[in-house]
Amino acid sequence: MKTEVITTVGEIRDRLKIARDEGKSIGLVPTMGALHSGHTSLIHAARSATNFVVVSIFVNPAQFGPTEDFERYPRTLEADRQLCDAVGTDLIFAPPVSEVYAPNHRTWVDIETLGEQLCGASRPGHFRGVCTIVLKLFNITMADHAFFGQKDAQQARILEKMATDLNLFTQVHVCPTVREADGLAMSSRNRYLSPAERYQAPVLYRTLQWIKEEVRRGERECHTLIDEIKRRLFAIPGTRIDYVQIVDSNLLKPLIQIDRPALAAVAVFFGSTRLIDNVQLDPVSPGE
Numbered sequence: 001m002k003t004e005v006i007t008t009v010g011e012i013r014d015r016l017k018i019a020r021d022e023g024k025s026i027g028l029v030p031t032m033g034a035l036h037s038g039h040t041s042l043i044h045a046a047r048s049a050t051n052f053v054v055v056s057i058f059v060n061p062a063q064f065g066p067t068e069d070f071e072r073y074p075r076t077l078e079a080d081r082q083l084c085d086a087v088g089t090d091l092i093f094a095p096p097v098s099e100v101y102a103p104n105h106r107t108w109v110d111i112e113t114l115g116e117q118l119c120g121a122s123r124p125g126h127f128r129g130v131c132t133i134v135l136k137l138f139n140i141t142m143a144d145h146a147f148f149g150q151k152d153a154q155q156a157r158i159l160e161k162m163a164t165d166l167n168l169f170t171q172v173h174v175c176p177t178v179r180e181a182d183g184l185a186m187s188s189r190n191r192y193l194s195p196a197e198r199y200q201a202p203v204l205y206r207t208l209q210w211i212k213e214e215v216r217r218g219e220r221e222c223h224t225l226i227d228e229i230k231r232r233l234f235a236i237p238g239t240r241i242d243y244v245q246i247v248d249s250n251l252l253k254p255l256i257q258i259d260r261p262a263l264a265a266v267a268v269f270f271g272s273t274r275l276i277d278n279v280q281l282d283p284v285s286p287g288e
C-alpha cells in the first residue's frame with residue numbers, strides 16, 4: 001500500500017491525535033529525504049519501539065550555510081515513498097518550507113558549547129537550524145520516540161542534550177551507523193560522488209578503524225593519532241580535510257589524551273562533496 005504523504009501541520013496533528021486516541025505510541029524518524037539503508041534501519045527501530053511510525057521529509061533551509069548544498073540537495077519524494085512503503089511506515093510528513101517557517105519566524109533554539117567543535121566550527125548556525133527544526137517536529141508530532149543515526153554523532157549528542165535540558169516529551173534514540181560493504185557510511189550525499197571519489201571515500205572508515213586499533217593496542221596520545229590520519233588523508237589526490245578531531249564523547253571537547261570515552265571524528269571533502277564519519281573509542285574496554 002502507498003504510504004500517505006501529509007504536507008500540513010494541521011492535518012498531521014489531526015491524524016496523530018486519532019492514532020494516540022486509539023492507544024498507539026508514535027515513533028518519529030526525522031529525515032531530509034533521499035532515503036537509504038541508514039534511514040531504513042531507523043524506521044525498523046521505530047517500528048520495533050512504537051506502533052505508529054511517521055517519517056518526516058524536509059530539507060531544512062535553516063541548517064545550510066549560504067555556500068552549502070541546499071539548492072542541489074537531492075529531493076526524491078517518489079523514491080522515498082517507495083522505500084517507506086517497503087519498510088512499513090504509517091505516514092510521511094513532507095511539508096513545504098512555507099508550512100514550517102512563516103516569513104516572520106523569529107524563534108531559534110541555540111545550544112551552548114556542544115556545537116563549538118567539529119561540524120559546528122565549520123558550519124556556523126548549522127546546529128541552531130537542526131535543533132530548531134527537530135524541536136518543531138517534536139512539537140508538531142508529539143512523538144513518544146524519535147530516531148537518529150550515530151553517523152551524525154555531534155547532532156545526536158546535541159539532540160539528546162536538548163531533549164534533557166528542555167524536558168522534552170519525545171525520547172531521543174541513537175542508532176548505529178549503517179555502512180556499505182566497503183565501510184563507507186551511508187549518506188544521502190554519497191550520491192554526489194564521482195566513481196573515482198566513491199572509490200576513495202572508504203578511506204574514512206579505514207582510518208577510523210586504524211585509530212580504534214591503535215587505541216586498543218594502548219596508544220593514548222591524540223596528536224600522534226591525528227597527525228598520522230592527516231598524513232594519510234593528505235596523500236589522497238583531490239581531497240581536502242575539513243577536520244580530524246578526537247573529543248570527549250559526552251562534552252565534545254578536544255582531548256589531549258584518550259583517558260575517557262572518546263569520539264574520533266573526521267570531515268573530508270572529496271571534490272566538492274563533504275563527508276563525515278566517526279568512531280567511538282573506549283580506553284577502558286579495549287577492542288570493543
Ligand code: PAF
Pocket residue numbers: 030031032058060063130133134152155
Ligand atoms: O540528520 C538529518 O537528516 C537532519 O539534520 C535532521 C535531523 C532531519 C534535521 O533536519
